[in-house]
Amino acid sequence: MSLLDIKNLCIWYENEDHRQVVSDLSFQIQKGEFVGLVGASGCGKSSAMLGIMGLLPENSGFSCERFLFRGEHYEKKIETLRGKKIAMVFQDPSAYLNPLLKIGQQLTETIRCHKTCTKKEAKERAMELLSMAGIHSPETRMNQYPFEISGGMRQRVVIAIALACEPDLVIADEPTTALDVTVQRQILDLLKTISQRTKTAILLVSHDLGVIASVCDRVLVMQEGKIVEEGTANQIFYEPQNPYTMQLVEKAKAVMSVAKKKEKGVLVLESKDIGCKFRERLRWNKTCTREALRQISFSMYHGETFGLVGESGCGKTTLARILTGILSPDFGKLWSKGKVQMVFQDPYASFDPGYTIEKILLEAIPKQADHTKEVEKMLQLVGLKPEDRWKYPREFSGGQRQRIAIARALMSCPEILILDEPVSALDISTQSQILKFLDDIQQETGISYLFISHDLNVVKHMSQRIAVMYLGTFMEMGDTASIYEDPWHPYTKQLLSAILVPDPKKAHRRKKLIVKEILKQEEGTEKGCPFAGQCGYAMTRCHTEFPDFYQFEDRQVRCFLYSEEHTGRRRAGAPMISQI
């Protein structure tokens, strides 16, 4: 007897066309299984999961031929399973926790709504759950509000809430999409541990094949509201049968490849020791300055792509703002040859919804008498039709909007284009289209890209050189291929070990990632290396001195392990090797 047996689930929305977003979806989940559900965005994954939970919005219809849970029919009374037998973990933990309630209350109310117990018992159980979800000092956390803890911790809280009543099935809908790579690994490890320890079945929904490959035993592939293929992880990733699955796996593996090396062109941008300070208010009469950027030096050449990786909050976007001139640096020098333009993560938010595409594109350049040709040429360059210039941004899909955003940036013929997480909001097939298209544009116009992303695979695929950033400073910089093959800095190593590969066998061989919880930088530590608190190789010196950016041929690394005092005097021209 399977735990969940669903046959011919249909879901439609009552808008003009009554299109079924999920049609005849049938699948089964066994007890204690870890199942992955993969599909492009908009294929009906989330609607199907909401349907199973009975959480569909009011304007939707739902029908199901068979809804068996532990052999019992639940077609008409799905609500009774919710929270108790089937629990759900959502994508964005910041939105799903009530900002006005303490974490403790949000947890205990779940327990108390299904079990009759005293407040004290519920509180004890809540603390137990929090420590199971990997949260240290649960007692303090219980008294905190969601905005006081980090994103990864919030997702742990949501997982703890899901586990509150020992459900038989947990549906995790894109649980790691909104999180950083290192946090993503930790959350996935946590889910795996939970499924092994408590024998809870987990249905993990994701568009990211790397996520699916790293934890799932069995995989369901969904396309346009239907399951097109089903099999063990190995079957799906190594011997896919369905053409759609093959295409998905191929695309995911293609992104894993390293970008081709290019000849160095003319220098187009140079920054020297850029620093930026922000003032933060501690109390009404006391402020402190926080260094958002520290000694950033790099240069970019004509026609190359320079990748910038790092966790969220490390200063990537601040640097991008300085390079475009939105912010001015407090220290250092910045020189660029031509115009610098920027493409944002969420293109739709960066458009005025009341402007036509033509008007959006023309905003970037000075007024001219005849601009029709230019607009048409630009739209053709980014793969849109010339007639599209009369449309409004809302009439386009996510991928098309990003094309328009790129077109707008290109209108003023910039020398450098800053791409701030340009594909993070897009699903895998649109992602590869946009990446391919960016490549084509670079071939044609010889523009240089500064590619910012937290997705290490995408950066690797796109850029010839990369810089790894941590808490406002570059930790390592050099050729993409050499850094990915042989990371020198302990932080780079930690970051790269968190990459998820769409390859289940490789994923299983990997060790668990252990990362110390990042606490707020303590006072007095800002003198030393920012990574010293978490570094396994940290020496006394690391806590008190800020390391230089040591250069060895075309690689640079900011770590005392590579200082002359540590490695000893070397012969001129002797190659440096990894010290870790």
Added chain:
Amino acid sequence: MIQYMIKRIVIGVLSLFVLVGITFFLTRAIPGSPFESSNVSGEVLEMMENEYGLNDPVIVQYGTYLLHVIQGDFGYSYENPSQSVTSIIAEFLPVTIMTGGLALLLAIVTGVSFGIWMVVSKQKIIQRALFSGTILGTGIPNFVLALVLIFVFGVKFHWLPVAGGSEWESYILPVCSLAIYPASVICRMTAHLYKEEMKKEYVVLAKAKGMQWERIVWKHVLRHIWLPLFNYLGSAAAFLLTGSFAIESIFTIPGLGSQFVHAISNRDYTLIMGLTIFMGTVVISIQVLVDLLGAWIDPKIRRSYEGQ
């Protein structure tokens, strides 16, 4: 938090002084004299004005008045010299506070519950009836409404007393006619806020926890509704607690609103000033209270005052 409070109170006191100044010069600008009447001849009038210092330059009068106020002395009513201004306020305040407070309470309870009902109700007829009710409630002035209520419940059906009296029944109609306008505004605000909040993700999570609808609304959604609602409630409370002249005159309730209007028409300078200061204090303290309640509900504001 305490520092913030002190800052707010200091600003409040300063604005009170500005208010006192403006009102003082405005009352003196009203043509005529407090002692003007048909049976007082020119000489006596002159003498009385001299007695009360009304012939001094206005700025001197202002100075003396401020000095007295700082010492806590609001003076005696010109109209009724046996009563001090404070004793008049003390006499009429309880009635005003009671009608105003009851009206506010009624407005909050009915406004919030009808507001939620308006959204939740599946029947179109209820939704439309409530919505048109709120439009009428905000559109019709309260004295017209009071007359309609008197006509229906007092004159036609004889259910409720039409005016005055100390028994509790006589308060029903005035409280209702006072409450309808704020209740309608609160109802519409709540309906709008509720609709917006129910779309939020935390409600989905609460549902996924298996919580009942009532509990979700009570424990999660209402808090979010209170926050913006408090800002309106502040001004509504100030309006209700300082008394309404129209309603008080229609129902012959001895409240502050009618006192104020009488004082102005009689040019009873000290009473006007005393009532102005009192009402200013009420309005300012309600604003401080609203801010405090906001901080109490929103942890972000609270934590930012707690320092670390």
